[in-house]
Amino acid sequence: MRFKKLDLNLLVALDTLLTEQSITKGAKKLNMSPSALSNSLSRLRDYFEDDLLTQIGRKMVITPYGENLKIHVRNALNNIESTILVQPSFDPQKTDRIFSLFCSDYTQTVLIPHMLELVGKGKASSRFQFLAQVDNPDESLERGEADLLIIPSNFVSKEHPSDILYEEKFVCVVWEHSDIAKSELTTEKYSAAGHVHMRPAVIKKDFFESTLAETYGIKRRLVATTFSFTAVPAMVIGSENIATIHTRLAKKMAKVWPLKILPLPFDIPPMKQCIQWHQYRNNDQGLIWLRETLKKAAENMDN
Structure with missing residues (x-):
């Protein structure tokens, strides 16, 4: 099917190429041969009168015009999917979705x-x-x-709609046999202790570090960081370290590990967990x- 001389089937190829920035990866994703996808790219270049993707060394880099097209093509395909391809009715007991x-x-x-x-x-x-x-x-x-x-x-x-699902507060967890578990946790003790922290590599600005530094002037001494929230509580066992985690997660983990839950010695606003x-x-x-x-x-x- 063509629209203003553009083969609309090429939009899927264009979306994949701009996302993967690789003919080999794109062809695998679309279940087609690299030569066929390379031919589609040539036709797209002719239509838009732009390279769209250029080879620099071993990488394909999106041109400025291709970058401008990227979000519009993705939105167009999303719109088609949501208005035409998705069934108007949904039966949760009969769906294979x-x-x-x-x-x-x-x-x-x-x-x-x-x-x-x-x-x-x-x-x-x-x-x-x-x-x-x-x-x-x-x-x-x-x-x-x-x-x-x-x-x-x-x-x-x-840019997109969202709803708040629930709110979550934070607490500290420590090894139940540690010295720090035997008395009240003060701001001074919290600052002096070692900390185990969840910090995924993809997050550029850490919520806890920025909040503690800006509001309380606390810079924690991180002895271990991990990509997993659920691994954090176990990592304080056998030590005098502290983990600051979600209250509901702390309660679940305290049923499994020898942990003691302590209130934070300062106030942190609850996290609002959303769906989008x-x-x-x-x-x-x-x-x-x-x-x-x-x-x-x-x-x-x-x-």
């Missing part, structure tokens, strides 16, 4: 089990895949890689069902 959710291992530990419990009780046939954390998670929505983001409010994009979806998918009945299920799961977390 796979939902992709971007969320941390903390969320998968404290919230997702309650969601899956509701899904099971409702005999829903949908399936779920959870995506690893990345920088700028809203780009996962733009590229169509994620159906839904479950993220703190400070990572929410202003693409602006073109407001009327996606499957996502509406999933969002409602997540809200019910959040209500059940403390029961």
